[in-house]
Amino acid sequence: MSQIYRKTISVMDKFVPGKLQPLWQHPAGPKTVFFWAPLFKWGLVLAGIADLSRPAETISPAQTVALAATGVIWSRYSLVIIPKNYSLFSVNVFVAGTQLFQLYRAVSYQMNEGKKTSS
Structure with a gap:
């Protein structure tokens, strides 16, 4: 191959x-793979953006935290490797950002549901 x-x-x-x-x-x-891997990872960003239309009760907080954490970790990694990979950095910033927003939506929903049940 x-x-x-x-x-x-x-x-x-x-x-x-x-x-x-x-x-x-x-x-x-x-x-190199350093170009193609980030290019294909934009699929995760697109999926995260598409998930913004999902109801908040269907969001998995555990999955969202895992994706956000990988976005943050890989963002940092992409700036310490040689050569610096700004393409990898940018895609992972967007992965982390979309997932942190999803986490905010999930937590807000759960907190609102908790207020409704305690009333």
Whole structure:
């Protein structure tokens, strides 16, 4: 599989315009997993945004905390690795942000439900 990948990249090298060469040759550029992993992780951000329309009672606080924690941890990690991966940083900030907002919604709902039952 890696031979196929290397041959594909060597063919594509010929078609990348000069202005895009710095991005193409970057240690965290499209030739590496450091580019593609964050790109696909944007799917989690899109799913989190889509979940904003879900009723708050269906939100799993445990899952939300886990996703928010991974977002925070990976955000930090992306800034201490070499090369720094700002693409990974940005996607994880958004993962953490959407999940923290979801957690806020879930906790607010649970607190309001608790007030209703104690009244």
